[in-house]
Amino acid sequence: MTLSTAPARATSLSPAQGIWLVAERELSTKLRSKAYLISTGVLLLIALAGIIWAGIASATPSSxxxxxxxxxxxxxxxxxxxxxxxxxxxxxxxxxxxxxxxxxxxxxxxxxxxxxxxxxxxxxxxxxxxxxSESPTVELLNPDAAGGGMRYILGIAFGLVFMMAAISFGSPIATSVVEEKQTRVIEILLSAIPARVLLAGKVLGNTLLAMSQILLLVVVGTIGLIVSGQTAILQGIGGPVAWFAVFFFFGFILLAAMFAAAGSLVSRQEDVGTTMMPVTYLTMIPYFLVIFFGDNPVVMTVLSYVPFSAPVGMPIRLFFNEAAWWEPLASLALMLVACAVVITIGAKIYENSLLKMGARVKLGEALRR
Missing domain, CATH: 3.40.190.10 (Periplasmic binding protein-like II)
Incomplete structure (x- = not known):
């Protein structure tokens, strides 16, 4: 009797229930992991210690x-x-x-x-x-109000947080997909819920984990700035940080769908690195571009509209009042369009490749099937 009623309960799940069921599984698995909890705690301690040390160092004059x-x-x-x-x-x-x-x-x-x-x-x-030394008086006709040091620090902060969070929470999506294929668990999962629901649940669960870590970093950073007496920084950074969180949310969803699609193309853990490499590059490139071209207004304007670099480029431009009020809205609109396109393509690759075992599935074949 129990065996005959189990499939009925599985198929009676609505898409929303199925998505949340998978997301809940991703959340519980991660939150029960000691390695995840310890690494998160160490990250928060390092961030807090760095902010407090910087405040103490700046307040202590050297002679x-x-x-x-x-x-x-x-x-x-x-x-x-x-x-x-x-x-x-x-x-x-x-x-x-x-x-x-x-x-x-x-x-x-x-x-x-x-x-x-x-x-x-x-x-x-x-x-x-x-x-x-005696130096002549210098008069600047077009002085640059944006400090190079602060721009560099913000580039490292936003870029590093985006890159590390995307890799830390995106890579496990790909590896878990490969593990499910390798152990044939995917066949059981697909008998209960559709592939797109499974994909949406994985993306949602890991997005919530990534956002919770970002919010924890914001709270710890705020506490560190208050304790170290750097409250002046909080007055101008609140808006850019809020926009960073919004852009990060959609940017991570975009990357998470790509990581899941990359994992579905292979059936062995040894091969997942090759399919993840392009997505990994897309998470690393914005960080290095902002570091190397942070003082170039043309490059930064372009980066603030490219979906993969907008979470880093736009908040920096907003902090230095280099973007008009409508620019983050326009960039966010482009981000949403990019998310829709990438998720649609990624879902098709994911759906068509999950049950394909053996050799690596070619991208063209995954899109045609």
Missing amino acids: TPIAATSSAAATLQGVDGFEITDVADRAEAERLVTAGEVDAAVIDDAASPTGTVIIADKEAPQSLLMLL
């Missing part, structure tokens, strides 16, 4: 120890970044430099065109050279 004779010391008094030790003459200054007690010494010298001489062991501190 360069130098020696100076009376006239030179009077010139340097009140200048931040230098710890001045008064010396009587050149001999005493050279002794302190040789002993390593100071990084350099500034002494009076009437023979020098500037009236002073810097004495150092191997190399004079650049900050001291710049202070004592």
Whole structure:
């Protein structure tokens, strides 16, 4: 009696119930994994420690120890970044430099065109050279308000989070599909639910896991900024982070469908690396492009509209007020169109390749079947 009623219950599942059933299975499997929980905890601790360390380092001013004779010391008094030790003459200054007690010494010298001489062991501190050098006044007609250092930091932050999350949660989709094919479990699953429902459940479950990790990173980052006194950063980064989360959500769905399709093309774990390689490149390329071309406005504008790089490029442009109000909406619309197209193609590849065992299924064959 039990055997005869089991298929009836399986086939009575609605698509929504089937999708959530598969998604719940993906969530429970991951959340029961000690490796996943430990790696997530370590990631959060590293992020928190990095933010707090950066805040402490920026709040702790560093000073360069130098020696100076009376006239030179009077010139340097009140200048931040230098710890001045008064010396009587050149001999005493050279002794302190040789002993390593100071990084350099500034002494009076009437023979020098500037009236002073810097004495150092191997190399004079650049900050001291710049202070004592006379530079012409510079006037910029079109100053760049976007700081290069902050742009670089944001590029690393957004790009690395997107790349690592996509690979960490996308690759297991492909490997689980191959495992199900290799163990013939896929035949049992397909007898209960359609292939597209199975695909949707896998994508949904891993998307929820990825988004939960992103939200945890945002919470930990906010706590770290508040604890380290970097609250000024929070005032301008809230909007870009929100847009990053939105773009990441749809960008990950797009990549997850591609990972699942890549896994369905092979039947052995040894072969999955070759089919996943193109998708892996699509997750890595945006990170490196933003790092290398982050200060190029033309390249960044293009990257903010390409679906695979928009989750990184658009938030950075928004942070520096380089994008109009309608641009993230237009980019998101393109992302949604790309998601629809890629999911449709990926679902067809997935559906046509799941029961194909043995040799690797060619892409053209998977699309034609």
